[in-house]
Amino acid sequence: MLRPLITSATLATLLASGVSAETLRYATARDVYGLDPHAVTDSFTNIFTHHIYEPLVRYDADLNIEPALATRWEMIEPNRIRFFLREGVTFHGGEALDADDVAISLMRAVDPKSPLRGNLPGLKAVEKVDDLTVDLVMEGPTPLLNNYLTNIFVLDSGWLETHGATAPIDASRGEEGHTTNNANGTGPFRLESRRPDALNVLVANETWWDTPQHNLTRIEHSPIASAATRVAALLSGEIDLIEPAPLQDAARIDAAPGVRMLENPGLRSIMMGFNMGPALNDGNVEGNPLADLRVRQAIYHAINMDLIRDRIMRGKSRVTGSLIAPEVKGFTDAMDERLPFDQDKARALLAEAGYADGFAFNLNCPNDRYVNDEGICQAMAAMLSQVGLEPRLVTEPRQIHFQKVDERKVDMFMLGWATLPMLDGFSVLSAMLATPGGEYGTFTPSGYSNPRVDELTRAVAVEIDEEKRQAMMIEALMLAKADIAWLPVHQQPLSWAASDKVEVPQAADDLVRLWYARVNP
Amino acid sequence: MLGFLIRRIVQSVFVMLAVALIAFMMFRFMGDPVNSMVAENASTEERDAVRERLGLDQPLYVQYGRFVVRAAQGDFGLSWRNARPVSTLLAERFPATAELVLVAAGLSLLLGIPLGILTALRPRSLSTQTLQFISLVGISLPTFVTGILLILVFSVWLGWLPSFGRGTVIDIGWWSTGFLTVSGLKALILPSVMLCLFQLTLIMRLVRAEMMEVLRTDYIKFARARGLSDRSIHFRHALKNTLIPVITIFGLQLGGLIAFAIITETVFQWPGMGALFIQAVSFGDVPVMAAYLVLVSLIFVVINTTVDLLYAVLDPRLRVEGTRAAH
Numbered sequence: 001m002l003r004p005l006i007t008s009a010t011l012a013t014l015l016a017s018g019v020s021a022e023t024l025r026y027a028t029a030r031d032v033y034g035l036d037p038h039a040v041t042d043s044f045t046n047i048f049t050h051h052i053y054e055p056l057v058r059y060d061a062d063l064n065i066e067p068a069l070a071t072r073w074e075m076i077e078p079n080r081i082r083f084f085l086r087e088g089v090t091f092h093g094g095e096a097l098d099a100d101d102v103a104i105s106l107m108r109a110v111d112p113k114s115p116l117r118g119n120l121p122g123l124k125a126v127e128k129v130d131d132l133t134v135d136l137v138m139e140g141p142t143p144l145l146n147n148y149l150t151n152i153f154v155l156d157s158g159w160l161e162t163h164g165a166t167a168p169i170d171a172s173r174g175e176e177g178h179t180t181n182n183a184n185g186t187g188p189f190r191l192e193s194r195r196p197d198a199l200n201v202l203v204a205n206e207t208w209w210d211t212p213q214h215n216l217t218r219i220e221h222s223p224i225a226s227a228a229t230r231v232a233a234l235l236s237g238e239i240d241l242i243e244p245a246p247l248q249d250a251a252r253i254d255a256a257p258g259v260r261m262l263e264n265p266g267l268r269s270i271m272m273g274f275n276m277g278p279a280l281n282d283g284n285v286e287g288n289p290l291a292d293l294r295v296r297q298a299i300y301h302a303i304n305m306d307l308i309r310d311r312i313m314r315g316k317s318r319v320t321g322s323l324i325a326p327e328v329k330g331f332t333d334a335m336d337e338r339l340p341f342d343q344d345k346a347r348a349l350l351a352e353a354g355y356a357d358g359f360a361f362n363l364n365c366p367n368d369r370y371v372n373d374e375g376i377c378q379a380m381a382a383m384l385s386q387v388g389l390e391p392r393l394v395t396e397p398r399q400i401h402f403q404k405v406d407e408r409k410v411d412m413f414m415l416g417w418a419t420l421p422m423l424d425g426f427s428v429l430s431a432m433l434a435t436p437g438g439e440y441g442t443f444t445p446s447g448y449s450n451p452r453v454d455e456l457t458r459a460v461a462v463e464i465d466e467e468k469r470q471a472m473m474i475e476a477l478m479l480a481k482a483d484i485a486w487l488p489v490h491q492q493p494l495s496w497a498a499s500d501k502v503e504v505p506q507a508a509d510d511l512v513r514l515w516y517a518r519v520n521p
Numbered sequence: 522m523l524g525f526l527i528r529r530i531v532q533s534v535f536v537m538l539a540v541a542l543i544a545f546m547m548f549r550f551m552g553d554p555v556n557s558m559v560a561e562n563a564s565t566e567e568r569d570a571v572r573e574r575l576g577l578d579q580p581l582y583v584q585y586g587r588f589v590v591r592a593a594q595g596d597f598g599l600s601w602r603n604a605r606p607v608s609t610l611l612a613e614r615f616p617a618t619a620e621l622v623l624v625a626a627g628l629s630l631l632l633g634i635p636l637g638i639l640t641a642l643r644p645r646s647l648s649t650q651t652l653q654f655i656s657l658v659g660i661s662l663p664t665f666v667t668g669i670l671l672i673l674v675f676s677v678w679l680g681w682l683p684s685f686g687r688g689t690v691i692d693i694g695w696w697s698t699g700f701l702t703v704s705g706l707k708a709l710i711l712p713s714v715m716l717c718l719f720q721l722t723l724i725m726r727l728v729r730a731e732m733m734e735v736l737r738t739d740y741i742k743f744a745r746a747r748g749l750s751d752r753s754i755h756f757r758h759a760l761k762n763t764l765i766p767v768i769t770i771f772g773l774q775l776g777g778l779i780a781f782a783i784i785t786e787t788v789f790q791w792p793g794m795g796a797l798f799i800q801a802v803s804f805g806d807v808p809v810m811a812a813y814l815v816l817v818s819l820i821f822v823v824i825n826t827t828v829d830l831l832y833a834v835l836d837p838r839l840r841v842e843g844t845r846a847a848h
Contacts, residue, residue: 028683030800030803031800033603034603034604034605036604038605039604112570113574115567115571117567118567152676170606180603180604180605193791195690195697196603196610196613196792197688197790197792197796197797197800198613198687198790198792199686220789222685222686223790224685224790225787225790225796226787226788226789226790226801228672229669229672229684229685229787229788229789229790230685232669232672232676232677232685233676233678233684233685236676236677237680238676238682238684238685239684316721352706368803372666397803398803399804406837422591436565438565438566439565439566439567442565442568490698
């Protein structure tokens with residue numbers, strides 16, 4: 001009874017005296033891949049460098065786009081967008097932000113040698129209008145430009161030149177960049193020190209242009225690879241926030257005093273893909289039954305998703321009929337309806353398709369990529385066997401699994417998609433539903449091709465009118481749903497754990513934004 | 522003797538080439554790192570471009586040849602994961618592993634030898650029985666379980682020692698040491714205890730067995746007959762002969778400590794070479810994995826070669842046999 005009183009009393013005193021010196025000790029499963037924001041596309045690395053560097057526009061805690069280094073923007077022509085930069089922004093090294101910084105940074109990000117190039121497609125040039133105004137010249141209308149820009153950070157041009165880092169790091173020439181271990185941004189925190197795989201220390205930027213919503217003075221980030229050790233570090237009070245927290249330890253963490261789990265459904269939709277090519281990779285029948293819509297429907301009916309949610313996901317996942325999460329643009333409620341679990345219907349459909357005795361095929365899953373991926377596939381294999389099918393379960397580490405998917409050496413396989421970094425249904429349309437060709441269809445399982453979906457996808461890519469764009473996106477996604485191009489499984493839960501002292505919003509994209517974090521003494 | 526030396530070194534070179542080849546072949550089945558490197562929505566052309574930049578489109582023998590030529594010059598290329606030279610990464614991590622292994626080796630000798638002597642001199646006492654039992658448990662529990670138990674007891678329950686990391690380290694040139702700070706020393710305790718447990722048990726049991734063997738020999742009986750004190754017999758006569766095989770085994774086990782450090786480093790997030798290796802595995806970072814394996818093999822080969830050469834120095838018969846075999 002007394003403790004909360006004392007705590008709030010201390011809090012009041014601290015607030016009154018204006019003291020809020022708080023350190024947040026934060027642990028993740030691995031370290032960042034380096035601090036150069038244009039050298040990697042990994043979203044964890046990206047959000048970490050986002051504490052130091054900033055983009056022209058950014059996501060707020062609810063994943064809405066808001067101004068950051070640009071205060072406003074307007075379309076001059078469909079392929080020319082003017083951005084007005086914020087006045088009085090300075091880098092941690094003291095340099096003032098200007099149009100040259102933006103031009104150099106954006107062109108550095110889309111350099112042919114930069115892996116980030118695909119995250120800002122179609123940028124042709126950045127033209128300086130005056131010191132605080134730039135025009136982005138695109139190859140064509142780009143409705144998702146702002147979504148792309150949330151992940152392209154701005155570096156100081158003078159600092160890059162001084163350290164010979166204007167060009168992105170070129171791994172093929174054995175270069176190591178100054179930007180890999182040093183940073184100079186405009187963001188809410190600046191880098192104090194970095195010891196790869198041991199400790200990264202950030203301290204609050206006192207001259208940040210924005211009003212801090214956090215009360216941190218210091219962030220100590222430690223990568224802790226072993227899940228058991230990460231949990232132990234939280235329980236022993238050496239760490240205030242861990243991400244991810246293993247689901248199997250959830251009960252133990254909730255039962256321990258002073259710490260709690262933070263769990264919400266995330267953006268990442270797990271789904272099963274099908275080989276729809278001329279033959280199965282590992283079958284015992286002629287041709288490819290999976291190319292038959294009735295067989296895919298049968299598989300859909302055979303899977304008891306509620307059971308998977310309750311038993312394997314401990315009730316934490318969100319069963320879905322959609323390939324995108326509700327937070328993603330293009331989602332509708334109709335999309336979310338699943339075919340019901342009905343084993344008799346499944347058997348009838350199989351018989352109708354001419355496979356009353358079932359058939360064998362391989363079922364490929366990663367065992368270290370998604371939450372409980374292996375368990376889900378084991379359950380699915382058992383459920384498919386119950387309707388007479390013979391799935392041959394193969395679970396492998398992610399490196400091997402995704403290479404097999406890439407090479408189409410799979411029949412039925414698991415894949416997760418979070419639509420990051422664009423957070424828009426177009427991500428699924430262009431990468432996973434369009435017929436492969438050029439930048440489209442990189443993850444489309446061999447064989448699936450719907451001309452109408454292709455047509456809509458290409459129209460969505462250049463449609464500036466948001467209402468029309470959404471309508472086309474929904475039409476295309478509903479067509480793919482009817483075709484069962486992919487079998488939706490669920491949106492997997494996010495799983496963080498924190499000390500009771502820490503308040504931090506948990507956005508569905510699973511990225512930890514510590515500039516919204518508060519530590520209560 | 523010179524001929525023997527040259528032959529032995531040529532053999533070692535071939536062993537290293539074979540290790541490099543095996544490491545290289547093995548990692549070709551690790552899967553493609555390209556998927557971890559490009560964006561989720563990257564196009565096929567972008568993936569191919571990355572593959573080409575890393576030289577992954579070249580035939581395997583070209584990749585291997587390049588690797589060997591550069592490795593011989595100490596250049597292991599650039600880590601795919603974080604675009605830094607592998608040699609720099611390994612050099613950064615070496616102090617952490619070296620200090621951990623050093624402390625673990627020291628602990629296993631400083632505790633193992635006295636405990637071994639104690640249990641040999643009092644084979645039937647209760648303390649010996651207890652120690653033998655505990656050592657049996659220590660040797661049969663998997664090391665990661667021991668590590669997690671140590672963390673649970675000393676970090677979570679008692680809150681005495683840190684559960685991860687090296688604590689505060691101080692840089693002396695390129696060497697970062699944890700020996701000079703209180704938190705660095707505290708952080709060393711649990712991981713080095715976990716790492717030394719197996720060696721400690723091994724040395725204790727080895728010393729005990731050897732000592733009991735030596736104590737049964739005739740010259741010890743003569744020594745007793747001459748009326749020498751127990752102390753003199755045990756420590757001047759018996760212990761000296763006991764330690765020769767112990768030191769041989771310990772030398773060989775030193776390589777094992779470095780190799781086993783992988784598990785300890787993973788459990789305690791000890792930022793050493795083993796942890797680097799494990800992370801490279803999960804990312805498919807072939808240059809780092811290959812360099813680590815080659816380095817550890819090199820350590821083993823150097824130790825083994827040195828031991829062989831020492832034997833040859835001590836026992837001329839080995840040299841003669843070697844010469845004959847060459848004819």
